[in-house]
Amino acid sequence: MAVKRATLADVARRAGTSTAVVSYVLNDGPRPVSEELRARVLAALDELDYRPDRIARALRRPRRWRQIGLLVPDVTLPLFGALVGHIEVEARARDHLTMIGNTGYDPERESEFVGAFADSGIDSLIVVGGADGPATARLCEQARIPIVWVHNNRGHIDSPVVGADHTRAGALATEHLLTTHGRDDIVFVGGFTPEDVEHGDRETVAQRYDGYVSVVGASAARLIRTNLSPAGAYHAVGRYLATEAVPDGMIVGTYGQAAAALRAVKDGGFRIPRDIAVVGFDGDITNTYGQLTLTTVQQPIDTIARTALDLALRDRGSEDSRARSVPIEVFLNPGETCGCGTGPTVFG
DSSP states (O other): OOOOOOOHHHHHHHHTSOHHHHHHHHHTOSSOOOHHHHHHHHHHHHHHTOOOOHHHHHHHSOOSOEEEEEEESOTTSHHHHHHHHHHHHHHHHTTEEEEEEEOTTOHHHHHHHHHHHHHHTOSEEEEEEESOHHHHHHHHHHHTOOEEEEEEESSOOSSOEEOBOHHHHHHHHHHIIIIITOOOSEEEEOOOSTTTOSSSOHHHHHHHHHHHHHHHOTTTOEEEOOOSSHHHHHHHHHHHHHHSOOOSEEEESOGGGHHHHHHHHHHTTOOBTTTOEEEEESOOTTOOOSSSOOEEEEOOHHHHHHHHHHHHHSOTTSTGGGOOOOOBOOEEEOOTTTTOSSSOOOBO
């Protein structure tokens, strides 16, 4: 049987005083309390293991800070870490604190976070890379919490998605290798079917692959299928280079697999970029201290974060909150793995 939680009245009776005096001690005012009486109240609080009802207290106070929820697949990846940082800073400037949950693209974990965030009283929810869009949308509708989708979403929803043009990103990476570096035998590394990937950003990879195919053509497209883990990329790329015709260009569908793919190329005895030029996506452009800097197609994080927060904090019935998805333009950040770096950069 659950133990009854001590109340303010219980503490007051134990200390031989009024509930008002107990409140003055807990809140350090507004009226003074003698040291002797304060000591009795503090002793009673300890004896009864009294814990303030913080939710009730918050409801009684005028709030400066409100709260938004933010769900991301993996905050350790540069793209999602940067999004979290931008949204948190921008939200704080608008008097909102950010509650953050790492979903790992796991639908059950996503639902757990949504329920917990709703119970805590968030005013809106931003979901980056939703693992189960329909289920999350239903939960938010039941709790009457506005929701904004960012980057991509698994499952059909009748809502806009704030994110980059991933198809254009795949095309841009391919065009760069083809036209700038003369690489005409380019392979794509990634997986985008449920059989390839259970928990991972397969929707984004699929769109990037479509962009790649739009440039090389369906007949020339070459795919190294992986499960989107670093180990999956390393072994798949290694097997491919050992058994198939060696390409002169490679596009790696996710940043999380880029280092593993580069290592597989090197371990296969090939030089980067001389033998195989490589382009990836969503790299950490502030980190230029690796053996080679990765050429990447980048998303405009500040624009995405600001747009998502604008939608999350607007009135639900406003025209802007019902705006349709408009893909945001991407840009190329040249590094050394494609051959753009200065000097004869060779890895391998």
